[in-house]
Amino acid sequence: MNTKYQGFESPGVTVDLVLFTVNEDRLKVMLVRRAETPFQGIWSLPGGFLLENESLDSAAQRVLHEKTGVSEVYMEQLYTFGDPQRDPRSRVITVAYIALIPWQSLPQPESEKIADLNWSSVDALPKLAFDHKQILEYAVTRLRAKVSYSNIVYGLMPKQFRLSELQRMYETIIDDSLDKRNFRKRMLATGLLKETGKKDLAGAHRPAMLYQFKSKEIVFF
């Protein structure tokens, strides 16, 4: 028992991940079906207990890797939730993270995992365990806000893309439509994009220039 705690136990500390992607023009979030009680069989955000000698960021990275096999995605701390009743068994506080991953970067899940992993559209969520609905709503709010004053969508785009795909990404996240010419002007004016020189020849129409972000940095504008 920790000497700083007299007469009560030190709270457990977990890290929970709100892992976003966009697919089929929907903003989606990864859910895992809980194998154990409490909330057995109920969908929840992927998470896990903080390990010894592990920073919060590392723990979030570890959880990400365990569930997806992927590393190196955009990630930021969201908020820490610590209501005494949020876990029915014992006191647990959780540090929530937002992570973004392009759909194209996701490996196909192994068949054994398929049943208890799910990408759920954020506007059609199942019942969630603990306070995960609240966490998720907070994450969506933050993501939507941040999209409009940063290039955070970088984390959701493939390496190369058409400007129309970038625009659709914005529209999907903020759930609103944007003017094509104004969108292009603003995006190119940020100076964060560069032409690749390649063109996307797919489809029965004029081919589009492919762009990429000049750097991995997320900047505010």
Add this chain to the structure above:
Amino acid sequence: MNTKYQGFESPGVTVDLVLFTVNEDRLKVMLVRRAETPFQGIWSLPGGFLLENESLDSAAQRVLHEKTGVSEVYMEQLYTFGDPQRDPRSRVITVAYIALIPWQSLPQPESEKIADLNWSSVDALPKLAFDHKQILEYAVTRLRAKVSYSNIVYGLMPKQFRLSELQRMYETIIDDSLDKRNFRKRMLATGLLKETGKKDLAGAHRPAMLYQFKSKEIVFF
């Protein structure tokens, strides 16, 4: 020992407070001198361990009340710091909060406490314990950013004030000067202020209209 922790101890959880005020045209932060090891005698942010059945917000409120005797100030969660080495004794993660209090609302500290409580100007800080310098810098960055797109200064102003006082508050926090006419136009345009009808007759000059915020709400613009 928590059953979820196999072979290692659950980390301690503390709440630390970055309590801001403005006095003598300086942005100041409350520091307390540590009575115990580690960092005995070194200045630190006021904080304390999270208690059983206490939410994070309540813990922050409690710490505030313990150190100042004040409740009901503006407060928001800042960030959670969890580097494994941040406490030299044992694993402790801390949830940092920002709090704002008008200088006028502070009770005079009792003489016995004076020696180990200090309002330090943020641009002339002493050496700080733990990672508190990092926490404080992060808090200052957040406060400065938030000032420019919200009415968060509400938390630092007395009930009634002259527009010139409000302007000086902004200038002190962002450490830059503002144009008087543009400032007044913008402030009044937010619709968040109302004239009280009273005038401040102090001083050998034309008396100023006293204003107050219409509501306690912090809104973004």
Add this chain to the structure above:
DNA sequence: GATACTTAGTGTTCATATTACACTTAGTAT
């Protein structure tokens, strides 16, 4: 009681940024 002093209070012009809006281009499919 005239003059000096101090802060309050007020509008306009200019530059920049944002919005609204429609047609031509370049490819594929039939």
Add this chain to the structure above:
DNA sequence: ATACTAAGTGTAATATGAACACTAAGTATC
């Protein structure tokens, strides 16, 4: 050859933000 689809482009109107200087209403002083 024609139809179809998405790519790509510019301008005018409006709104926003920035720069800027004088008059007003008190008190203090002589």
